[in-house]
Amino acid sequence: MIEYFAIVMGAALLVLMIPVFYRIWVGPTSYDRILGVNVIGTKTAVLLVVIGTLYDRVDMFVDFAIAYALLSFVTAIVVSRYLNRTISQKEMETREKKAGT
């Protein structure tokens, strides 16, 4: 019964990831895309635990899930900080232009 439950959960997770992929594909701003990537990354950690339940090796797959969650978190933080830095550099340039004129 647990195997059927895990199969149904994994399939439903994959199907529900399609709308998030749509948002990554068409997202008007880059922030929408990072948001979608973050959602997919968090849900992939859950999917790893589901796969571990199916293979009956959850003790191994939980470590993968921990590593993947950490990696996804760091990726989202780094990309948003990078965008933030480029923005502040742009602002600095405009301020310098204003001060120059």
Added chain:
Amino acid sequence: MSMIDFQVIAASGEVSLFPLHLLGMFFGSLGLVFFLGAAVGLIRFPDFYTRMHAAGKGDTLSTMLMLTGFGLVTMEDFSLGSWLLFVKIMGVVLFIFIASPTVSHVLMRAASEDDEMPLTEADGKKSSNKGKKRN
């Protein structure tokens, strides 16, 4: 573990874990419902901040519920290894409970410093006027 195994365990006089597994399946299904809400919100909301509202809340809660559910489902007995596995999964839940709101906060701050403006009432009026002109 199938239904027959549970009956064997229950007949042999050991503690049956069937209620625990049922609770885990309930948590997993509830998490799926919350993820459905997050996905629908991510598609249908008009604005980055509202989409972040849907994704941040729904994603965090659904991940926590699903992982808790699978932590309960994978408990086969009350041995030390089984408890260690449950504690590890709860560690992932704790990490996501801290990390996901942090990501939402950092993204929101980056977007707001990039002059990404939220939709206002004026935008709604403008778009409805456009619709009327088209008609």
